[in-house]
Amino acid sequence: xSRQQRPPAGRMETARAFDDRKDLAPEKSHRLEEIIxxxxxxxxxxxxxxxxxxxxxxxxxxxxxxxxPTVGEALAGLRSLDPESLAALGVIVLVAxxxxxxxxxxxxxxREHDRLYVGLTLVVCAIVATGALxxxxxx
Amino acid sequence: MLYSSGFELALxxxxxxxxxxxxxxxxxxxxxIIPMLTVLGVDIHHAIAASIIAVIAxxxxxASTYLRQGLANIRxxxxxxxxxxxxALAGAVLNGVLPARxxxxxxxxxxxxSGVVMFHKRSRPxxxxxxxxxxxxxxLRLGGHFYDPALERERRYLPRRPQxxxxxxxxxxxVSGLLGIxxxxxxxxxxxxxxxxxxxxxxATSNYMIGITALxxxxxxxxQGQVLVLLVSPIALGVTGGAAIGSRILPHLxxxxxxxxxxxxxxxxxxxxxxxxxxx
Numbered sequence: 001x002s003r004q005q006r007p008p009a010g011r012m013e014t015a016r017a018f019d020d021r022k023d024l025a026p027e028k029s030h031r032l033e034e035i036i037x038x039x040x041x042x043x044x045x046x047x048x049x050x051x052x053x054x055x056x057x058x059x060x061x062x063x064x065x066x067x068x069p070t071v072g073e074a075l076a077g078l079r080s081l082d083p084e085s086l087a088a089l090g091v092i093v094l095v096a097x098x099x100x101x102x103x104x105x106x107x108x109x110x111r112e113h114d115r116l117y118v119g120l121t122l123v124v125c126a127i128v129a130t131g132a133l134x135x136x137x138x139x
Numbered sequence: 140m141l142y143s144s145g146f147e148l149a150l151x152x153x154x155x156x157x158x159x160x161x162x163x164x165x166x167x168x169x170x171x172i173i174p175m176l177t178v179l180g181v182d183i184h185h186a187i188a189a190s191i192i193a194v195i196a197x198x199x200x201x202a203s204t205y206l207r208q209g210l211a212n213i214r215x216x217x218x219x220x221x222x223x224x225x226x227a228l229a230g231a232v233l234n235g236v237l238p239a240r241x242x243x244x245x246x247x248x249x250x251x252x253s254g255v256v257m258f259h260k261r262s263r264p265x266x267x268x269x270x271x272x273x274x275x276x277x278x279l280r281l282g283g284h285f286y287d288p289a290l291e292r293e294r295r296y297l298p299r300r301p302q303x304x305x306x307x308x309x310x311x312x313x314v315s316g317l318l319g320i321x322x323x324x325x326x327x328x329x330x331x332x333x334x335x336x337x338x339x340x341x342x343a344t345s346n347y348m349i350g351i352t353a354l355x356x357x358x359x360x361x362x363q364g365q366v367l368v369l370l371v372s373p374i375a376l377g378v379t380g381g382a383a384i385g386s387r388i389l390p391h392l393x394x395x396x397x398x399x400x401x402x403x404x405x406x407x408x409x410x411x412x413x414x415x416x417x418x419x
Contacts, residue, residue, distance in 0.1 A: 033206040033213060040203035044196065044379055051376045058369065059144045068369035071361055087372040091192060094375060095357050097199045098350040105217065116278065120217050124351060127224040131355030134231060 043097030054087030150373035158381020162201035165345030166323035167194030188365035198350025200382030209285035210343035222308035230316020243416030253328035254405040304334040
């Protein structure tokens with residue numbers, strides 16, 4: 001997001017007005033929050049669109065019996081673009097969103113020269129990755 | 140189990156309710172979703188997997204709005220996430236070492252105590268804990284401010300005792316890793332009681348954090364093939380809608396109202412934990 005672009009929300013304007021009064025650093029921090037907020041919004045809206053498309057197709061179209069496919073199984077049908085694969089893709093987008101959130105935070109902290117928080121964000125990423133690998137090994 | 144349109148609609152509605160409450164209270168909603176799904180006849184493992192995905196939807200959906208409103212504090216969130224994620228890892232490693240029944244009883248007592256503290260704080264005027272204008276918040280830069288429409292003015296805040304908050308978050312992470320219970324119910328009291336953050340900042344920042352905490356489990360459940368498309372889709376969709384509604388309501392609520400509701404939620408969690416502690 002470039003500096004010239006103004007967020008559409010009215011609430012952000014209030015926060016900005018407050019920042020303009022204080023000629024300190026918070027301006028930068030607020031941009032960090034705006035960018036992460038936009039990223040989360042895009043992730044959630046994309047996921048919701050895919051889920052809604054897949055789901056309405058399933059509900060108004062063919063009925064499924066039994067336990068239905070898992071996300072992995074449904075993704076196999078992505079080439080033929082069946083409704084279940086669309087919904088499964090929505091789930092993947094949803095799970096990818098916090099991953100992108102963390103990585104983007106690290107980049108933004110780096111651009112703010114906030115090394116402490118670049119470090120802390122990367123530590124969180126490392127712990128989450130270890131957790132996923134470790135529990136998979138145990139289970 | 141048969142997936143009918145009616146069943147999918149029921150899941151969608153359950154998701155909306157869980158999303159609204161989750162985003163208001165800083166919970167993932169697992170506390171609500173898992174019991175609702177098991178009542179509907181869903182297998183517990185599939186219910187847990189679906190609820191973890193829903194937690195991410197609640198978190199991402201409401202954190203997006205809370206960041207824009209200045210309610211969720213990214214630095215507090217990242218700082219405390221180091222504690223919760225490493226705690227969860229420790230919990231996963233310790234799983235089976237410590238008796239779960241004892242833990243359920245101990246933590247229902249801890250949560251009961253937090254509930255009492257939070258209930259008492261309800262009547263404390265917010266102005267007393269507001270820092271003076273020049274906020275010096277040290278190396279961690281955890282302080283912040285937000286516009287409170289309920290008070291019709293800006294509120295500044297500076298967390299107290301970040302070390303204690305960090306330690307409690309580690310414990311909260313360990314407990315959620317060990318017991319598989321919603322960590323939001325533990326995160327909010329830790330921020331509220333130990334760090335004296337404004338209640339709305341606590342629930343909003345908890346929302347920002349729960350998606351990160353849930354991430355590792357979500358990846359594992361996906362890889363293990365526990366996430367059923369027809370089960371998770373309507374819930375995740377409903378939760379997304381619910382979170383969008385809840386996160387727009389929160390700024391306009393009085394802090395005391397949020398506190399009172401949270402105490403009710405704590406009571407439900409304590410009851411669940413006591414039940415599992417007693418029955419095993």
